[in-house]
Amino acid sequence: xxxxxxDDSHCAVARALNEVGDWxxxxxxxxxxxxxxxxxxxxxxxxxxxxxLCDRLARLVEHQVLAKVAVGEQGSxxxxxxxxxxxxxxxxxxxxxxxxxxxxxxxxxxxxxxRAEGQPLQELYVSSSDGRRLDVRDxxxxxxxxxxxxx
Amino acid sequence: xxxxxxDDSHCAVARALNEVGDWxxxxxxxxxxxxxxxxxxxxxxxxxxxxxLCDRLARLVEHQVLAKVAVGEQGSxxxxxxxxxxxxxxxxxxxxxxxxxxxxxxxxxxxxxxRAEGQPLQELYVSSSDGRRLDVRDxxxxxxxxxxxxx
DNA sequence: GCGATTCAGTTGCGTTTTGCAACCATAGGC
DNA sequence: GCCTATGGTTGCAAAACGCAACTGAATCGC
Numbered sequence: 001x002x003x004x005x006x007d008d009s010h011c012a013v014a015r016a017l018n019e020v021g022d023w024x025x026x027x028x029x030x031x032x033x034x035x036x037x038x039x040x041x042x043x044x045x046x047x048x049x050x051x052x053l054c055d056r057l058a059r060l061v062e063h064q065v066l067a068k069v070a071v072g073e074q075g076s077x078x079x080x081x082x083x084x085x086x087x088x089x090x091x092x093x094x095x096x097x098x099x100x101x102x103x104x105x106x107x108x109x110x111x112x113x114x115r116a117e118g119q120p121l122q123e124l125y126v127s128s129s130d131g132r133r134l135d136v137r138d139x140x141x142x143x144x145x146x147x148x149x150x151x
Numbered sequence: 152x153x154x155x156x157x158d159d160s161h162c163a164v165a166r167a168l169n170e171v172g173d174w175x176x177x178x179x180x181x182x183x184x185x186x187x188x189x190x191x192x193x194x195x196x197x198x199x200x201x202x203x204l205c206d207r208l209a210r211l212v213e214h215q216v217l218a219k220v221a222v223g224e225q226g227s228x229x230x231x232x233x234x235x236x237x238x239x240x241x242x243x244x245x246x247x248x249x250x251x252x253x254x255x256x257x258x259x260x261x262x263x264x265x266r267a268e269g270q271p272l273q274e275l276y277v278s279s280s281d282g283r284r285l286d287v288r289d290x291x292x293x294x295x296x297x298x299x300x301x302x
Numbered sequence: 303g304c305g306a307t308t309c310a311g312t313t314g315c316g317t318t319t320t321g322c323a324a325c326c327a328t329a330g331g332c
Numbered sequence: 333g334c335c336t337a338t339g340g341t342t343g344c345a346a347a348a349c350g351c352a353a354c355t356g357a358a359t360c361g362c
Binding site for chain 1: 161162163164165166167168172173174177178181184185233236238239240241242243244245246247248249250251252253254255260261262263264265266267268269270271272273275276277278279280281282283285286287288289290291292294
Binding site for chain 4: 200
């Protein structure tokens with residue numbers, strides 16, 4: 001999907017959504033963060049149709065969120081691994097997950113823990129350069145305009 | 152869109168994506184954060200078809216991300232305003248935007264500034280309870296499983 | 303070496319979602 | 333009453349999606 005209409009958009013969020021903004025793409029990235037690397041494992045974990053998975057993996061590789069790495073004896077098998085850019089989506093995933101947990105308390109999410117200490121993670125929040133916690137209304141956002149014919 | 156398949160998923164990210172995980176929904180929320188409230192203004196700002204906009208707004212209202220507020224003389228006109236839950240997506244939007252800015256340096260995003268001080272915002276990052284900055288690999292993520300037949 | 307199996311796709315086809323445009327319905331101006 | 337603006341709804345074509353069946357290469361069993 002992703003109707004590439006806003007490819008040329010100057011809006012950073014629009015461009016981000018162009019790369020990982022459809023349902024499956026972020027779920028694939030999430031699975032990759034869980035350690036999934038093989039085509040068939042993604043397929044099983046997500047219950048996604050193979051053609052869609054193919055398409056999404058290709059798109060994620062194209063956008064350098066994943067890298068397709070040949071593996072195995074004659075390079076016949078391969079894996080999809082997160083690139084640094086892909087790993088950097090971690091913040092986004094954590095933000096989404098924390099949002100979900102805050103507003104769907106019924107969720108029995110196992111929670112995320114620091115590997116070293118076993119402690120839960122801190123909640124993400126937007127803060128100013130001097131450390132004050134900020135709400136949307138405390139921030140000046142300039143549209144940067146979603147359409148090309150900005151005006 | 153959003154094939155409600157994973158509605159019953161225990162995966163927090165999946166449920167979040169169910170509510171705001173399609174292309175337009177997050178763009179609408181973003182516009183709302185910019186201060187857009189009226190149907191026609193969303194339509195103009197995004198260049199979205201009216202039926203889709205209708206559908207997305209209704210879904211966002213249903214999920215309590217936006218609230219439809221009657222306004223004007225006889226309540227004929229109305230506005231869509233962010234609820235607290237919607238405003239709380241700010242972290243997600245900022246995370247996405249910062250990610251995009253980091254990996255698309257060509258982007259001339261005007262940047263986001265603290266209204267009080269005029270300073271740019273801090274970069275979001277995931278941190279442990281004792282403040283160490285964490286990468287994906289420093290965190291224990293439990294799948295919580297994307298499929299219902301969890302096992 | 304030969305068939306069976308696994309993995310990673312691709313192809314076909316029918317269903318669902320999009321997106322565009324054109325059409326209602328109500329309110330207000332004049 | 334006629335015109336415009338706002339906020340939708342409807343119809344239809346095109347694209348995306350999901351399923352299942354098929355391909356093609358590599359590996360396994362023997």
